[in-house]
Amino acid sequence: xxTAITGHYGCGKTEFAxxxxxxxRAEGLPVTIADLDIVNPYFCTRERKQTLEELGxxxxxxxxxxQIDIPALPAEILTMFEDNVCGIMDVGGDSVGARxxxxxxxxxxxxxxxxLCVLNFNRPEVGTVERAIDYxxxxxxxxxxxxxxxxxxxxxxxxxxxxxxxxxxxxxKKVASITGIPLRYNTAPRRLLKQAQNIGDLFLMDIFMxxxxxxxxxxxxxxx
Amino acid sequence: xxxxxxxxxxxxxxxxxxAGCKYFFGYPITPQNEIPExxxxxxxxVGGCFIQAESEIAAINMVYGAAGSGARVMxxxxxxxxxxxxxxxxxxxxxxxxxVIVNMMRGGPGLGNxxxxxxxxxxxxxxxxxxxxxxxxxAPATIQExxxxxxxxxxxxxxxxxxxxxxxxxxxxxxxxxxEWRDPKKRELPQKTWAANGTFDKxxxxxxxxxxxxxxxxxxxxxxxxxxxxxxxxxxxxxxxSGDEEPEVVLVAYGTTSRIARAACIQLKEKGIKAxxxxxxxxxxxxxxxxxxxxxxxxVKAVVTVEMSMGQxxxxxxxxxxxxxxxxxxxxxxxxxxxxxxxxxxIVTVVGGK
Numbered sequence: 001x002x003t004a005i006t007g008h009y010g011c012g013k014t015e016f017a018x019x020x021x022x023x024x025r026a027e028g029l030p031v032t033i034a035d036l037d038i039v040n041p042y043f044c045t046r047e048r049k050q051t052l053e054e055l056g057x058x059x060x061x062x063x064x065x066x067q068i069d070i071p072a073l074p075a076e077i078l079t080m081f082e083d084n085v086c087g088i089m090d091v092g093g094d095s096v097g098a099r100x101x102x103x104x105x106x107x108x109x110x111x112x113x114x115x116l117c118v119l120n121f122n123r124p125e126v127g128t129v130e131r132a133i134d135y136x137x138x139x140x141x142x143x144x145x146x147x148x149x150x151x152x153x154x155x156x157x158x159x160x161x162x163x164x165x166x167x168x169x170x171x172x173k174k175v176a177s178i179t180g181i182p183l184r185y186n187t188a189p190r191r192l193l194k195q196a197q198n199i200g201d202l203f204l205m206d207i208f209m210x211x212x213x214x215x216x217x218x219x220x221x222x223x224x
Numbered sequence: 225x226x227x228x229x230x231x232x233x234x235x236x237x238x239x240x241x242x243a244g245c246k247y248f249f250g251y252p253i254t255p256q257n258e259i260p261e262x263x264x265x266x267x268x269x270v271g272g273c274f275i276q277a278e279s280e281i282a283a284i285n286m287v288y289g290a291a292g293s294g295a296r297v298m299x300x301x302x303x304x305x306x307x308x309x310x311x312x313x314x315x316x317x318x319x320x321x322x323x324v325i326v327n328m329m330r331g332g333p334g335l336g337n338x339x340x341x342x343x344x345x346x347x348x349x350x351x352x353x354x355x356x357x358x359x360x361x362x363a364p365a366t367i368q369e370x371x372x373x374x375x376x377x378x379x380x381x382x383x384x385x386x387x388x389x390x391x392x393x394x395x396x397x398x399x400x401x402x403x404e405w406r407d408p409k410k411r412e413l414p415q416k417t418w419a420a421n422g423t424f425d426k427x428x429x430x431x432x433x434x435x436x437x438x439x440x441x442x443x444x445x446x447x448x449x450x451x452x453x454x455x456x457x458x459x460x461x462x463x464x465x466s467g468d469e470e471p472e473v474v475l476v477a478y479g480t481t482s483r484i485a486r487a488a489c490i491q492l493k494e495k496g497i498k499a500x501x502x503x504x505x506x507x508x509x510x511x512x513x514x515x516x517x518x519x520x521x522x523x524v525k526a527v528v529t530v531e532m533s534m535g536q537x538x539x540x541x542x543x544x545x546x547x548x549x550x551x552x553x554x555x556x557x558x559x560x561x562x563x564x565x566x567x568x569x570x571i572v573t574v575v576g577g578k
Contacts, residue, residue, distance in 0.1 A: 009258075010231050010400045041255045041338050042398040067339045067559070069254050122229040122402070156229055156402040211399055212480075212561045213487040 002080055002087045002111055004036075004101060005151075006139050007118035008126045009093030012153040014045055016118050016187060017090035018052065019205045025056050029086045032079070034060035036100050038071045039092035043209050046071075051208065073100060081107040095138035102144040114148045116184065119175065121154045121168045129174045136179065149184035150176055151203075158214075162188075162195040169199060227402040232367050232392070233258035235403060236326055237266065239374035240298050242405065245324070246272035247297040249286035251279055251305060254338040255394035256328035259300040280305045284312030284325075291321035292432035294419030296378055300326035302394070303344050304335055307352060313387055314353025318434035318445065320418075320452075322381030324374070325359070326390045328397035331559025339559025340394035340480060345536035348391045349508040356446055358453045360388040360460060361507040363478040367401035369505075376408035383411055384456055385418075391507060393532065395480045395561070456509060463511035467500035468493075470523040473575050476502045476515065476541050477530040481562065485530050488567035495568070497575060498523070507537070515544040524549055526574050530567055531555040 005017040014037070021033040033052060035045040045052070046061035053059055060080075062071035080087035081104070091098055101108070101115075117136050119126065126132045136147050154168020169186045176183040185203035188196035196202055230238070237259045240248070248263040260276065267274040277283035283299050290297040301309060306327045316323050329344045331337040348361045360380055364370035370392060377388040420430045436442035464482075467475075467489050477485040482503040492499045502518055504511050519527050527545050529538040534557040542551050554570040556562045 009234075010229065040398075042340075042394065043400075067337060069338050120229065122227070124228050124230070127228070156227055157400060159227060159402045211395070211483070213483040213564060215563075 002085065002089070002113040004089040004091055004113065004115045004145070005118060006091045006098045006115060006143065006147070007093065008120070008123055008135050009040070011093070011118045011120035011123055011126070012155060012187075013093065013118045014043060014090050015205060015207065015209050016151055016153055017088050018045065018048065018208050019203070021052075021057055021088040022055060023203075024086050024088070030058070031086045031088065032058040032060060033088045033090065034077050034080060035062065036073060036077070036089050037092035037097060038062070038073070038100060039094070039097040041067060041069070045090045048208050073103070077104075078107065081111045094135070095142040098139045098143040102142065105144045108145060115143070115145045116149045116151050117147045117181070118151045118153045119168065119172055121171050122156050122164060129171055129178065132171070132175050133179060136175075136181070147181050150181055151184055152186045155187070155189070160189055160192065162192055165192070165196060165199060227404050229400055230367055230371070230403050231258060231398065231400050232370055233328065233397040234262045235367050235371045236300070236374050236390070236397070237262035239371040240324065240378070241266055241270060241272070243296065243375040243378040245296045245298050245378060246270065247290045247295050248272070248299065249275050249277050249283040249290070249297070250299050250301060251277050251283050253302045253305045255330060255340070255397050256300050256302045256326070258397070259326065259328075280308035281312065284309040287323050288312055288316050288319070288321065291316060291323045292319065292419065293421045294416040296382075298324040298326065300328065302328045302330045303332050303341070306344060306347065310347070310352035313359065314351065314355055314357055315434045316387050317353075317357035317359060317449070318355065319432050320385040320449075321387070321432065322378070322385055323387045324377045324381055324390065325387060326374070327392070329391065329393040337559045338394065340561060341532050341557070341559050342393055342479060342481060343533040343536065343557060344391065345507065345531070345533060348389050349510070349540070357449060358386075358456070358508055360384070360386060360456060360509075362388065362390050363505060363507050364390065364392055364396060365479050365482045365503060367396065367399070368403040370396055371403050372406065372408065379408055379411045379413060380460065382413045382416075384452055386452065386456070391479070393480050460506055461509050461511045461514070462505035463514050464503040464505060465500060465514070465518060466503075468498040469500070470498060470521065471500035472498045472523060472525050473571055474500050474502055474518050474524055474527045475530060475567070475571070476504070476527060476537070478504050478507060478537065481530050481532055484562055484564055485567055487564040488571070491564055491568045492571055495572070497571060499571065504537075510540045510544065512540070512544040515541065516546060516548070519545045519549045526550045526552055528552045528554060528571060528574055530562065532561065533557055
């Protein structure tokens with residue numbers, strides 16, 4: 001199964017894509033993760049290539065280095081459309097970032113796939129049910145694909161509380177009921193496991209996209 | 225108000241709009257592109273105007289024009305783009321116009337790269353343009369502080385009729401943090417009686433100009449500017465001091481690097497080394513006296529400056545410390561981010577570890 005991860009800028013697509021890929025790897029599958037983000041210069045999967053390879057993932061990134069102004073889509077991405085590949089595509093934000101998927105329209109048509117849209121209701125541009133639905137529509141239009149599942153990833157980085165997650169879950173359910181797109185996961189950082197264990201469809205996340213001064217503390221100190 | 229998750233560049237643009245900025249003129253460059261992108265979407269919604277100019281030079285001259293008419297106006301760019309704007313900035317400073325200029329610094333010199341850097345300190349604090357002029361330089365270290373300082377930058381610019389530079393780097397532009405929106409402290413802002421915004425047949429023409437053909441006239445203008453800069457130095461210096469009250473070592477760092485230095489301070493404490501962190505918030509005017517006072521503490525063996533450059537602010541640190549304690553430097557140039565461990569190693573070699 002091929003899974004493409006989309007959503008608004010800064011909703012946590014990359015963090016979710018990495019965790020999702022590792023969860024598939026934990027099931028024993030060989031997993032490929034590809035960085036299809038050509039709109040964001042920093043905080044992309046490519047920055048964690050070495051770490052992810054050490055964790056057993058195959059990682060496809062743009063040639064030419066980590067921080068390049070105009071990343072390209074390597075031909076290697078086409079291997080993700082081969083039979084029986086478990087592939088995760090980390091796509092750039094907004095409809096602008098999702099446009100790269102349209103380039104593979106014919107390949108998607110012949111390959112079993114899902115398109116997950118990550119929601120974070122603490123992001124003001126998608127902070128309401130209406131705005132989130134608008135973004136989903138725009139992403140479907142530019143990607144030429146249909147969103148098949150929602151991921152509630154409502155967080156405030158190190159300041160995330162259980163209330164954020166529950167509020168996001170409520171709003172995501174509303175988006176799901178209006179659009180008919182199923183809510184697949186409610187994410188929570190692992191540190192909130194105890195408080196979050198009664199939330200349905202819980203997906204625990206480890207934090208990979210730390211800032212340089214957070215590495216040591218793995219996101220546990222938000223006051224540095 | 226509840227906290228929201230903002231990307232630095234978006235927060236900068238939204239802060240400007242909250243501060244009443246109606247005009248943005250700029251030209252794209254990574255890693256600050258979300259600033260014009262946000263303005264292009266949101267300025268029309270508040271009756272403002274966004275223009276993607278044909279070049280950085282055109283953009284800064286549009287800023288000059290809009291500021292001359294009394295409007296709240298801003299531009300942003302990243303290092304090489306800011307270089308192109310220097311001529312306009314010295315004209316704006318000489319003509320005594322308020323404007324806000326945001327620089328999300330990237331690796332240099334030259335075209336460099338899109339990674340975060342702090343190598344435009346000289347350019348911002350010494351003026352990349354010609355003549356005796358100063359720009360107020362504000363250096364946020366968090367997205368919250370960026371949102372606060374950008375709003376206040378417009379008030380400072382209006383109050384002193386002077387360009388204000390907000391100097392951050394690609395990391396602050398690109399990273400996400402939780403913030404809450406709050407208003408800056410209230411200032412009594414003077415009426416813009418000087419603005420060239422139409423006489424309506426009720427007054428003489430206001431003339432906006434940076435040309436003083438007569439050397440005597442130009443000298444008078446220079447003295448006037450000098451008095452203003454003295455007032456700014458008296459009123460606007462800001463810094464943050466944290467860490468041990470009787471430090472062996474004083475770390476000096478601003479912006480992104482101060483976050484890394486703070487992480488280093490936590491590690492130093494575990495090693496039994498007492499450190500304080502002096503973080504200038506205004507780079508010009510530089511908090512000279514406060515840093516001198518901190519360095520003067522009997523416990524202090526050395527002052528260590530950390531920058532994402534090959535050593536620029538360290539000059540101001542040496543002026544402030546004025547030889548009373550040794551000043552050491554650790555820096556990374558060209559877009560590399562120092563790690564807390566590297567800073568700790570440097571400190572250990574300077575003061576000795578246990």
